[in-house]
Amino acid sequence: xxxxxxxxxxxxxxxxxxxxxxxxxxxxxxxxxxxxxxxxxxxxxxxxxxxxxxxxxxxxxxxxxxxxxxxxxxxxxxxxxxxxxxxxxxxxxxxxxxxxxxxxxxxxxxxxxxxxxxxxxxxxxxxxxxxxxxxxxxxxxxxxxxxxxxxxxxxxxxxxxxxxxxxxxxxxxxxxxxxxxxxxxxxxxxxxxxxxxxxxxxxxxxxxxxxxxxxxxxxxxxxxxxxxxxxxxxxxxxxxxxxxxxxxxxxxxxxxxxxxxxxxxxxxxxxxxxxxxxxxxxxxxxxxxxxxxxxxxxxxxxxxxxxxxxxxxxxxxxxxx
Numbered sequence: 001x002x003x004x005x006x007x008x009x010x011x012x013x014x015x016x017x018x019x020x021x022x023x024x025x026x027x028x029x030x031x032x033x034x035x036x037x038x039x040x041x042x043x044x045x046x047x048x049x050x051x052x053x054x055x056x057x058x059x060x061x062x063x064x065x066x067x068x069x070x071x072x073x074x075x076x077x078x079x080x081x082x083x084x085x086x087x088x089x090x091x092x093x094x095x096x097x098x099x100x101x102x103x104x105x106x107x108x109x110x111x112x113x114x115x116x117x118x119x120x121x122x123x124x125x126x127x128x129x130x131x132x133x134x135x136x137x138x139x140x141x142x143x144x145x146x147x148x149x150x151x152x153x154x155x156x157x158x159x160x161x162x163x164x165x166x167x168x169x170x171x172x173x174x175x176x177x178x179x180x181x182x183x184x185x186x187x188x189x190x191x192x193x194x195x196x197x198x199x200x201x202x203x204x205x206x207x208x209x210x211x212x213x214x215x216x217x218x219x220x221x222x223x224x225x226x227x228x229x230x231x232x233x234x235x236x237x238x239x240x241x242x243x244x245x246x247x248x249x250x251x252x253x254x255x256x257x258x259x260x261x262x263x264x265x266x267x268x269x270x271x272x273x274x275x276x277x278x279x280x281x282x283x284x285x286x287x288x289x290x291x292x293x294x295x296x297x298x299x300x301x302x303x304x305x306x307x308x309x310x311x312x313x314x315x316x317x318x319x320x321x
Contacts (some may be wrong), residue, residue, distance in 0.1 A: 019129050039285055044300045047307020064088050072097055092116065095181060106314070107296060112272050115296035118172050119148050125294060128271045132264055141264055141281075141289045148172075155202060159189060165207040168192070172200045182207065207283075208290050212221060215281040215289065217257060218300055219265040219274075221313030226257040227302045228283075239254035252302040261289065 039078055052059045062071065068090050088094070095109035115121050147156035165184045170195045181196065183189055183204075196202060214229040229252055265279065278298030281289045300306030 007020060007089070042299065042301075044307040044310070047305065048311045049307075051308050051311035051315075055311075057311075057318070062088060062094075064090075068093055107274050107276060111272050112296055114272075114288075115294065116173060118169060119146075121294060121314050122146050124272070125291065128268055129291075131263075131268050131271065134201060136260070136263070139260060139264070140287055141260065141291065142208075143291045144208055146203065146205045148201060148203050150201040154200070155193060155204075156189065161184075161186075166204050167207055168196050169203050169205055170196050172203050205292075208284075215279075215283055216252070216298075216302065217261050217265055217279045217281065218298055218303065218306070219269055219279075219305065220300070220309045221275055221317075223309050223313070224257050224262050224265055225253050225254060225300075225303055225306075225309075227252040236315070237269070275313075 026098070049059065049061075051057075070091055071094070090211070095113045098109040100106055100289060101115070122143070128142060129139075129143060132141075149158070163188075165182055168181045168183060170179055170181075181192060183192060193202070215226060217224065219225045261281075263276075268277070268279075269275065272309060276297050278295040278300070279291055280293035280295070281291050283289055295296070300310075303309075
């Protein structure tokens, strides 16, 4: 969506547009929505803001306290760049409004909405991986098998002993924070399900014994960066990334991105489509990669200059580089 829009703008007297300057290009309808943490001390967010300020690029930070009827006035064709927390209470409304008004943004609102629906994004990722494997038949990347139960009774009656262990991810439709619970046997199932089951049903995922390294691959525009944890994790622990994120960020080290992961992230970016995202994977002892989380805009906490990379990528696209 973004690429079509930008190609259209660049096709008409492109050199003249560059001379117009960044502010005037923004006034012609360039929009960027960035989902970024609400924490004011987040280094990535601060780097993005500082880079925009130094380049004299206008931006907006959306305050969650602003009522919706006032908030949507920000989203006109002269909107510049909006920094939006992923758990912003109006995130769904904002994306739906942008989509309905056909306002082009980066990342596209259709993709953002998809990424907030756990079942739909899992289906989409599986479809993309299947396509990818047609040209890469020995691809060592996998997505754990998942199941969705709309009614609690179906879950209790359809699960067999051979299905254990598995994990529950909740809530199904989420903004930012989500949780994972390991279900090891029928007793766990009967005691824990009432706690997690709601009107939206329940989402379960295959538990895979992959006790090796946690891999975090970030696709930031034209840049791909991969980090790994310095300690071993089980899949269950890896799934609980939100709980260990802050404590573990200082234990990561940047590594060369495996070629297969670089190719896969580039393929996702094209097919989704999406410009900024992150994959969390576990690498097993036999060098297989299991995708345990997909973030439509990652915090990139472990990357010291992530904000600069993201902001400069946006500025380059505005200038047509």
